[in-house]
Amino acid sequence: MEVTVKNRDPYDDPGAVLIILYNHKEGKVLVVQNTKHLRPKWKFPAGHIKHGESPLVAAIRELWEETSQVVGENCLRELLDPIDKGNHFLYIYGAIVEDFIEISKGLIKDGDALLETKLLSPREILGLVDFLPTHRKIFKNILFKKTTPKVIPQIQSSAR
DSSP states (O other): OOOOTTOOOOSSSSOOEEEEEETTTTTEEEEEETTTTOOOOOOOOOEEOOOTOOOOOOHHHHHHHHHHOOOOTTOOOEEEEOEOOSEEEEEEEEEEEEEOOOOOSEEEEEETEEEEEEEEOHHHHHOOBBBBBBHHHHHHHHHHHHSOOOOEEEEEEOOO
């Protein structure tokens, strides 16, 4: 979805992406935590869009960098309309997968971050005290249909 806003400099922050990857067999969602933060929070894989990069390509890249999960462009779908965060837009993507590529038992290095990955049920995510509040709010809105989510395709994750 192309988004234009008046009075916003095109050279400003191009935006950010958030990815919700759900395994319907296990009923689990993939989450990450940056262990280098003073008070680390669990969250969905997410990150900034690089200049010249589309939100979809950024979502695929961030998912790979933070979790080693690989999905194709035709697998991820926008779940909601982009959220205006003031200085940039947040694009929410998601997919239902058959299987996750083996989830790392150790830490994944992503730039300066050291990320731990975990599979949690939606109920576990909502009950987690140390889950990033903004990500929890988006997740609750999708789960409880406070916003109308777009269609999520069912796909099978493939190894890189």
